[in-house]
Amino acid sequence: MSYEIVTLPAYRTVGLKWVGTFSEIVPNLKNVIQQVKDCADEVGNKINPHVLLGLSYHVIENGFVHYSVYQVSEEQEIPDGMIELRVxxxxxxxxxxCKGEDVQKTYTDLHQWLFNSDYTAYKEAGVVYYDLNMPIKHEHYPVDHDPNHPHFDIYIPIVKK
Known part of the structure; x- marks a missing residue:
């Protein structure tokens, strides 16, 4: 695996929010992701229409808050039933x-890299997280990815130790 340190400027997103436990992921979270894909035409001012973002925040016990969203311009109105999130x-x-690899192994390797690096996962002040190793996980999916054999980029906010 290769790891790169990148800084992304602030950005605006529009999409759907899901809150649940790990046991509720299937089929609930997959349904929310599909709903966002089905409504993609309602989001006309996408910055990158080929990438669907999955932004997860581990702020509930045994689960997380997930935003399935598109990055959008400031001109984009918030479609009915959707929410805005600013990153x-x-x-x-x-x-x-990579497609065909074990997702759990990818995250285990990433955790090990973080442990051995000069960085630690970023935690927002005043927020209680239930996953202290990677409390915030951003995944960037090609909109046409195969959910049974996914490939995607992972972005973990970090700070120097």
């Missing part, structure tokens, strides 16, 4: 999960 400028460690 601040952060520095990330970026890696890629």
């Amino acid at each position: 601040p400028e952060w520095t990330y460690v970026k890696t890629t999960h």
Whole structure:
């Protein structure tokens, strides 16, 4: 695996929010992701129409808050039933999960890299996280990816130790 340190400027997103436990992921989270894909035409001012973002925040016990969203311009109105989320400028460690590989192994390797690096996962002040190793996970999926054999980029916000 290769790892790259990147800083992404702040950006605006529009899409759907899901809150649930790990046991509720299937089929609930997959349904939310599909709903966002089905409504993609309602989001006309996408910055990168070929990438669907999965932004996860581990702020509930045994689960997380997930935003299935598109990055959009400031001109984009929020379609009915959708929400807006603004992501601040952060520095990330970026890696890629390749099709056919084990997702759990990809994250285990990333955790090991973080442990051995000069960085630690970023945690927003005043927020309680239930996954202290990677409390915030951003995944960038090609919109046409195969959910049974996914490939995607992973971005974990980081700070120097």
